Amino acid sequence: MKGIRERLEQDLLTVVSRLRRMDSAVALEELPAPVIAADGDDFSEVQELERREIGFATRELLIERVHRLQAALDRLRDGEYGTCVECGEDIAPARLRALPEVQTCVRCQDRIERLGRRLEAVEAEFGGGEDEED
Numbered sequence: 258m259k260g261i262r263e264r265l266e267q268d269l270l271t272v273v274s275r276l277r278r279m280d281s282a283v284a285l286e287e288l289p290a291p292v293i294a295a296d297g298d299d300f301s302e303v304q305e306l307e308r309r310e311i312g313f314a315t316r317e318l319l320i321e322r323v324h325r326l327q328a329a330l331d332r333l334r335d336g337e338y339g340t341c342v343e344c345g346e347d348i349a350p351a352r353l354r355a356l357p358e359v360q361t362c363v364r365c366q367d368r369i370e371r372l373g374r375r376l377e378a379v380e381a382e383f384g385g386g387e388d389e390e391d
């Protein structure tokens with residue numbers, strides 16, 4: 258696993274600097290803008306809201322990635338890197354090269370995702386208050 262630490266640290270730096278830039282962009286957006294929509298229609302306001310929501314979603318993803326990268330560096334330090342946290346098997350090197358911060362092998366990832374989809378389906382069936390009209 259030569260160079261993986263550098264790779265993880267590099268990724269971490271990249272993500273953190275993206276977050277920093279994003280934070281300053283968000284800060285700018287929070288500034289009062291008296292004449293954003295000079296036309297006076299709602300269109301640009303809706304667009305602006307959508308843009309911000311996308312920004313927040315991306316931000317959350319980036320923060321998640323920071324946590325995963327940091328966890329991967331911890332695991333590397335502890336000598337646990339490259340081992341699946343679910344089943345204890347070695348994670349395929351090709352998978353680690355593609356996604357250096359992964360903690361599970363393909364099989365377990367697949368199982369977790371299927372479980373997640375099943376939970377979503379159960380929630381959709383029992384969680385919603387409204388009945389479908391058809």
Ligand SMILES: [Zn+2]
Pocket residue numbers: 341342343344345346361362363364365366
């Ligand atoms: Zn596994």
